[in-house]
Amino acid sequence: MKIAIASGKGGTGKTTLATNLAHLLSQKFPVVLADLDVEEPNSGFFIKGEKIQEKKVFRMIPEWDQDKCVLCGNCQRVCKFNAVIKLGEEILVFNQLCHGCYACSELCPQNALPMTSYEVGKITEFRQNDLHFLEGRLNVGEEQAVPVIKETINFAEKKFAPGILRIFDAPPGTSCPVIEATKDVDYIILITEPTPFGLYDLKLAVEVMRELKKDFGIVINRHGIGNNDVIRYCKDERIPLIGKIPNMKTAAETYAKGGLLSETIPEIRNALEKIIDNLRTLEVLS
Amino acid sequence: MKEIVIISGKGGTGKTSITAAFAMLAGNNAVIADCDVDAADMHLLLEPDFSHAEDFYSGFKAVIDQQKCTKCGKCKQVCRFDAVQKNDDSYTVTPMDCEGCAYCAEVCPAAAIQMVEQNVGKWYISKIKSQTEMVHAKLGIGADNSGKLVAKVKKEAKNVALQTGKDLILVDGSPGIGCPVVSSLSGADYVILVTEPTLSGFHDMKRVFELIQNFHLSSGCIINKYDVNVEIAEKIHDFCETNSVDHIANIPYDETFTAAMTEGKTIIEFDDGNLTNILKDSWKKILLLTDSH
The missing domain is CATH 3.40.50.300 (P-loop containing nucleotide triphosphate hydrolases)
Known part of the structure; x- marks a missing residue:
């Protein structure tokens, strides 16, 4: 079972939800938590485990071989991303713009643009008892998050038995990084705030999940601030509301220090237990 | 400014x-x-009053013309994004996975692949x-x-x-x-x-x-x-x-x-x-x- 939190x-x-849920569940059975918010990974502040290994993430990009090149310009013609440019007697490759499609490289009549690997981020694996934690991290300056997200998911697939529950901490938004993090999961928990900003962005996220034909439920965080519009929306749209985490300044303070709310705040622990119960009722968890 | x-x-x-x-x-x-x-x-x-709205087009996605396709499978072979699916009797592109690189269109011997520009959103000027x-x-x-x-x-x-x-x-x-x-x-x-x-x-x-x-x-x-x-x-x-x-x-x-x-x-x-x-x-x-x- 794979659950993404988006x-x-x-x-x-x-x-907050991903780390606390993973931590609570790992007291019952083994859990893999993967931080796929690779632009700004934060789960590691809350899960303190033993570091098992670190693996660099590479992307393949073409590298110009001047000696072989006859400056025919075919590479520039086939590249749809303006990543390969012929400038005078030179071929320039812009790493950030390259999508790694191999077209320029494989269609070069002289083999003058062999693909080489290029580091874009890293994956770190930690372990805390039955909680296996993977952090995907994009290097600053790299614009494309998707390759690191993809590699982190692949790492989890290869390393852990299929039966182990996987929880993904997804990136925010509604564009390609979120799609990559959620497209192959079994269930998605959308977490929101009961505010106009929260509701508006939740509706966009719901549209994405429906487009992907995914099964999903909603958790309200900071329940008590704002208004009841999110609750009404869930009812109108018949989306399961699987939990409400109360608004408490102590929660913000605990979060600030990297503390797990389930450990220190009973009200929040109860809310999380209830989410787990609801996930069982929905047969997302066994 | x-x-x-x-x-x-x-x-x-x-x-x-x-x-x-x-x-x-x-x-x-x-x-x-x-x-x-x-x-x-x-x-x-x-x-905002959304007084001026325009569609925004950016990027392309591959579409296979089933009439022209000879089912040689070359497109699937070159695609690095696993966007081309082999079905029982046809090849199709999963739009969500297509990066728009056009490599498949470039190598298709039957010229059966069109790159279609994508409407990816709207932009507005409002008071x-x-x-x-x-x-x-x-x-x-x-x-x-x-x-x-x-x-x-x-x-x-x-x-x-x-x-x-x-x-x-x-x-x-x-x-x-x-x-x-x-x-x-x-x-x-x-x-x-x-x-x-x-x-x-x-x-x-x-x-x-x-x-x-x-x-x-x-x-x-x-x-x-x-x-x-x-x-x-x-x-x-x-x-x-x-x-x-x-x-x-x-x-x-x-x-x-x-x-x-x-x-x-x-x-x-x-x-x-x-x-x-x-x-x-x-x-x-x-x-x-x-x-x-």
């Missing part, structure tokens, strides 16, 4:  | 609420640009309640190319500013450090980092600051909810000092932010006390700082 709006509690 | 970009690294630090308040304080001297195109929320506070213009956008569901849409919003905001003789563009950016953020930073004169004193907030701000340094941009910092952890707030303060980031303000944890948003108002319309004063002072400071840089 949200349209940033800062609604994805990491 | 000056362009001020507001970003945060981490989401949910109050970036949009603060930007909307600044938009009101700037009045009709500034053009507002909402570049958080994935989750554009500023319109919920600024009452907002402060009697100025806002350029904003809505990214299509699950669309990629958000960086390109950000670039479009910024370009149009610049055009509007030129046409209306305004000398300031105020940009609300997106969270993260990826392509939409990079795109919103290009051409900026001054960057404001809105952060919160949490381990995550500080960590994310440092990463986005590294990105700002790559672009050699000057920046200032607002610490929102500073009293949630005074110790980390101090560390952020020190970080700013060491790295020549202007410290603009500390804002206390205050649920008035949410209350104002729930009423569809900016802080300065909703609150006539402490928060509004801090934001007014901050805005004055920002204008002075952008003049001096």
Whole structure:
């Protein structure tokens, strides 16, 4: 079973829910938690485990071999991303723009653009008892998050038995990084705030999940602030509301220090237990 | 013309609420640009009239013409994104997986593959309640190319500013450090980092600051909810000092932010006390700082 925790709006509690849920569940059975918010990975502040290994993530990009090149310009013609440019007597490759499609390289009549690997991020594996934690991290300056997300998911697939529960802490938004993090999961929890910003971005996230034909439920974080529009929306749209995490300043303070709310705040622990019960009723968890 | 970009690294630090308040304080001297195109929320506070709307086309997806296709499978062989599916009696492209590289179209011996340009969203020019213009956008569901849409919003905001003789563009950016953020930073004169004193907030701000340094941009910092952890707030303060980031303000944890948003108002319309004063002072400071840089 694979569960992703996502949200349209940033800062609604994805990491809080992912880390606390993973930690609670790992007291019952083994769990893999993967931080796929690779642009700004934060789960590691809350899960303190023993570091098992670190693996660099590479992307393949073409590298110009001047000696072989006859400057025919075919590479520039086939590249749809303006990543390969012929400038005078030179071929320039812009790494950031390259999508790694291999067209320029494989269609070069002189083999003058062999593909080489290029580091774009890393994956770190930690272990805390029965909680296996993977952090995907994009190097600063790299624009494309998707390759690192993909590699982190692949790492989890290869390393852990298929029967082990996987929880993904997804990136915010509604574009390609979120799609990559959620497209192959079995269930998605959308977490939101009961505010106009929260609701508006939640609706966008719901549209994405429906487009992907995914099964999903909603958790309200900071329940008590704002208004009841999110609850009404869930009813109108017949989306299961699987939990409400109360709004408490102590939660913000505990989060600030990297503390797990389930450990120190009984009200929040109860809310999380209830989410687990609801996931069982929905047969997302056994 | 000056362009001020507001970003945060981490989401949910109050970036949009603060930007909307600044938009009101700037009045009709500034053009507002909402570049958080994935989750554009500023319109919920600024009452745009959506008076000008245009479709945004960017990127291509491969489509196989089944009449022309000879089922040789070459397209599937060259695709690095597993976007070509072999079905019982045909080959098809899964649009969600297609990157638009056109490698398949290039090698198809039957010329059966068309690259179709994608409508990935809409962009708007609106009048907002402060009697100025806002350029904003809505990214299509699950669309990629958000960086390109950000670039479009910024370009149009610049055009509007030129046409209306305004000398300031105020940009609300997106969270993260990826392509939409990079795109919103290009051409900026001054960057404001809105952060919160949490381990995550500080960590994310440092990463986005590294990105700002790559672009050699000057920046200032607002610490929102500073009293949630005074110790980390101090560390952020020190970080700013060491790295020549202007410290603009500390804002206390205050649920008035949410209350104002729930009423569809900016802080300065909703609150006539402490928060509004801090934001007014901050805005004055920002204008002075952008003049001096």
